[in-house]
Amino acid sequence: MILHLPPHIEQRLRLLKDKGGASVVIRLYQHKDYPALAEMYRCFEPKEWSQGLPPRLDHKREEWLRYVVERAINLLAIMEEKVVGHAALFEIEHARSYEYLIFVHQDYQDRGIGTALSQAMRDLAQEMEWRKIWLTVGAINLKAIHVYEKVGFCIVGPRDIECVMTLTLKEDNEGQ
Numbered sequence: 001m002i003l004h005l006p007p008h009i010e011q012r013l014r015l016l017k018d019k020g021g022a023s024v025v026i027r028l029y030q031h032k033d034y035p036a037l038a039e040m041y042r043c044f045e046p047k048e049w050s051q052g053l054p055p056r057l058d059h060k061r062e063e064w065l066r067y068v069v070e071r072a073i074n075l076l077a078i079m080e081e082k083v084v085g086h087a088a089l090f091e092i093e094h095a096r097s098y099e100y101l102i103f104v105h106q107d108y109q110d111r112g113i114g115t116a117l118s119q120a121m122r123d124l125a126q127e128m129e130w131r132k133i134w135l136t137v138g139a140i141n142l143k144a145i146h147v148y149e150k151v152g153f154c155i156v157g158p159r160d161i162e163c164v165m166t167l168t169l170k171e172d173n174e175g176q
């Protein structure tokens with residue numbers, strides 16, 4: 001199932017500067033972006049870092065990436081005419097819960113790109129009046145946890161090998 005966004009959201013993009021002052025564009029994925037996105041993941045290291053993603057084997061990575069771009073809302077971070085970051089939201093429970101994933105190419109980490117992508121995705125979800133975003137992150141991935149907390153995610157449940165983090169966007173008042 002593919003979610004369709006209103007035209008005013010589909011055409012939105014953010015222009016900003018990273019921590020070093022370089023220009024970054026954050027915008028929705030378009031089909032023409034596939035080769036550049038695939039190239040980012042081809043060069044991404046370490047492979048299989050987070051829950052086995054991105055897949056190490058070329059054909060598995062291709063299969064996974066096709067699934068992501070066909071089934072999720074996708075945002076890209078573009079610098080120097082290259083895709084350097086990718087975030088996606090998958091609808092899990094209709095209009096209630098969305099799973100979040102994000103990857104920033106290793107050469108572009110620690111520059112504020114993950115935070116900017118996460119803020120843009122949060123803002124998009126709020127505008128769409130979605131209720132909750134959640135993700136799973138390795139408990140040792142303290143940099144990622146810090147980024148998610150800056151954007152408003154909170155850890156729920158125990159911190160084990162992985163933690164679940166949620167971002168409540170709209171209280172669920174049904175049944176009251």
